[in-house]
Amino acid sequence: MHMADALLSPAVGTTLWAGTAAITGFASHRLKKQIDDRTIPLMGVLGAFIFASQMINFTIPGTGSSGHLGGGMILAVLLGPHAAFLVMASVLTVQALFFADGGLLALGCNVWNLGVYPCYLVYPFLYKPLAGGGKSPGRVLTASVVSAAVALQLGAFSVVLETLLSGKSELPFEAFLLLMQPIHLVIGIVEGFVTAGVINYVRTARPEILASMAASRPLGRDVQLRKVLATFAVLAVVTGGVLSWFASTHPDGLEWSIQRVTGSDSLPEAGQGIVSVLKRFQEKTAVLPDYSFAPAGNEAQKAEESPAWPMVDGGTSAAGIVGAAVVLGMVLLVGLGIRSFRGRNS
């Protein structure tokens, strides 16, 4: 459920980038002071482990389909929140770069959804209290299942929000939610079981490993926890603020969907959009043309005062299509030309 570049608006993308960049800086800073330098290769190799473990699969009982290990939760348990967050961020970066899974702009969203929640929210406030000292396999199981499920629910919910706020998708809020949450509930529960299994296995096989890892991660001590919490809260407020400002100025996403679901059926024939001269000027000069100076007010009003997008005029649009075809053809020719030239030269 990686958020993808293609669904993203620059505002949402850059906001979450800023948020996660700040947390990355914070985590690195924290970690630099805390860890013994043995942890550096360990973290890196565990990131690779997360990938490698996904190559091993199991059959989910009764379904015949197969599952594999997630990541954020097990890392948090094994490494503590800061290190786990950085590893998860690295894993997602590699996915974005190597697999183009998610994408570079969406990296901020994905790190937020899959890294921040499990490491900084669920692990300290849900997993730790539930698992207690982590000595009882039963408690570890409960804690893992609940934590993994909650973390993924939060992540999935964020994907919904991020998508709708970006305004590229027409999916109504509720339908989208109904699509995402139940699937991720199942995935989360399965992941929780596996996480608990692996943790308990490691505990019985090599108890010293968990002990030594626990020793090099003092987050359990609550002074730091409070700071983490404060930072998290500030970031949440900032992000929330930006997002909601953005949502309020950008009605074609969330509001429109909600409105649509709540049944104001008198939907206009023509789409909303950017029409006035000012706005066209805006579009041509601003980097984020959609988002600034968008007229307040709801969809219906907007639709009334604006002609259909983009000034429906057969000529212009036909010109657009023809132009697109010509452009694509030229691009293709350029590519092929260079290729055959290179081929002849080498």
Add this chain to the structure above:
Amino acid sequence: MTFNRNYFDIGRLDRLAYGRTWVHRLDPRSKVVATLLYLLTVVSLPKYEVAALTPFFLFPVLLAALAGIPARFILRKMLIVSPFAIVIGIANPLLDTRTAVVIAGTPLSGGLLSFFSILLKFALTVGTTLLLIATTSFPGVCHAFRRLGVPSLFVSQLMFLYRYLFVLMEEAMRIVRAREMRSFGARGAEIRVYVRLVGTLFLRTVDRAERIYDAMLSRGFQGDIPTLGRSRMAAADLLFVATTVGFLGLFRFVPVTEGIGRLAQGVLG
């Protein structure tokens, strides 16, 4: 076997990155910056924009052609990327049925336009990101990150992750193979066995980390991963970034496609 495919694919992508064209030789920072600007620009195009997206294909196509990256490989990789964006986007034509434009008598709905727009953006962003790695190499991107101010601890993680990605994936593959060989499809894929396999892999990973740490200490490691001053930004790099910015500005703010279309219509008509 699907995982093997995935793995070998990144192996191939990785191999491409060690090519020797001038695109490969550009400073990694310039390519990272150019790619980010490119992605931002593409994504900033409005929801219903379709035609104006097409000139942006020039950037990845030029890069691929100049760097000798096989287009078919990139295209195939694009297909196996998680189709989340497309799955979500495909709802648009169903939900947004208002006619947005009539072309040659055919009405096109807003949803259809926005769906096409998502498809194009998907192709552009995914293709260009893959090309970044294919022309820069992962270590190159890491060095660029470090020099662009990303915390060094994080970058170190990335480098270790990259280095051991291949080692551990092969290890995992061999474990899977060993299990398959002795399980005859009958059993062996239950959660119980799975947990042990992953647990074993984990324990060995931890042991390996320990050995790596020993090896690092043996070579004077003192807590910071040192780096060598890399190449300097050369004139070629500045030129590359400047050209990219010009290109992005032009296609973002001037309706080039439409102009060309008019021209073509004029010529034809």
Add this chain to the structure above:
Amino acid sequence: MSHHIVEFKDVHFRYPDGTEALRGVNFRITHGESVGIVGANGAGKSTLLMHINGCLLPTAGTVTIGDFALTAKTRREVRKKVGVVFQNPDDQLFMPTVFDDVAFGPLNLGMDDAAVRERVDQALALVNGRQLKDKPPHHLSAGQKSSIAIAAVMAMGPDILAMDEPAASLDPRSRRLLIALLNTFNHSKIVASHDLDLILDVCQRCIVIGGGTVVADGPAREILTNAALLEANNLELPLTLQGRS
């Protein structure tokens, strides 16, 4: 009876990253033969061995084991007959104790508990590893791991045995035991190794692989004394034949 035949017909294999590891391999091994596979690093020995039980399937050409052409469908059956010990013992010991590990195969063959115990016991005795039974594999020395990996495969009672570099980290005595063990195993066996002396001790026939094809194939004694041929394939005379000044 064609039961224990291994036949490669023009087998090609390309790793998806483009490396052509096998480029037309042809040979036929009949029941009871013992065959050594030798060649330079990267010649394709391991890749070839992984074709014998269908871990890899040819990109072109066919592999026939006994009565079956090896395909995704038949490989499950084939694996009951063919035991393969791969190059890195670490990857083959994935269960928490030595006993569990050796028992994994027999259990999956559906044997009952008593039979499994006996099999495990026999297999461990074969490699002198009974006392390691309850140890976790990660606490073994390199050579001990190799021995256990061999036991795990022997416990399944294979008809054809293939081993990739089985002696790499064994001490000379364990190596000698392995040679003896291999010599008592009188079904077909295929051993890939850089240890040409071991090949000479165990195999009657020797196949030289180079650049993904069969470069030479003949009696081990003949091949392994052909200095020019060996030289051309990054090999040299077996040490026992080199003597010392």
Add this chain to the structure above:
Amino acid sequence: MSHHIVEFKDVHFRYPDGTEALRGVNFRITHGESVGIVGANGAGKSTLLMHINGCLLPTAGTVTIGDFALTAKTRREVRKKVGVVFQNPDDQLFMPTVFDDVAFGPLNLGMDDAAVRERVDQALALVNGRQLKDKPPHHLSAGQKSSIAIAAVMAMGPDILAMDEPAASLDPRSRRLLIALLNTFNHSKIVASHDLDLILDVCQRCIVIGGGTVVADGPAREILTNAALLEANNLELPLTLQGRS
């Protein structure tokens, strides 16, 4: 000058799980000696080597390197003098490219960029690996990895070189190259291996380890021809001396 001396005095080591891997090891290696360490699987060779640069610290007894008794405090200094190549080259090439990897040590020694570049270049030249400079380690063959691991250690200009089973997965030609390389290094060197022929080619002196102690210590030629001693330690005559009937 006691600079390149390695001295073990009654060194004991117990792994956290209770295994007593070393039980009183005593020896002294002086400047310029080349010493082979041999012994059965699990005898304690690898454990011993890890004491030479303080990866493990003795549970009892002392290790002295040059002028320092090896402790948690002095080991940083000691590591500048002692280069150790462990059993698995993959664990030692931890940086993303060959160049970065070889440069890692010199950079940690605080050299400036130009000096580092030169060191790297020299070290790579030593193992014939210049053309591999920009490759990532996972694109190297087994033999190449071994060579680069050696180059990475040599780049630090060690006075003492220790290697654990350096030739295990090399084909005969690469093994021969490695032997030649080791013979050009004329400071102290310590090589643990089951390849007794390699020991005979590279070392003047040989120490036999058994059950965690030194069982024999003397000129390599003498030790490695003492059939009874070898036999008692799971070893046998070097293959080149065995000849073949």
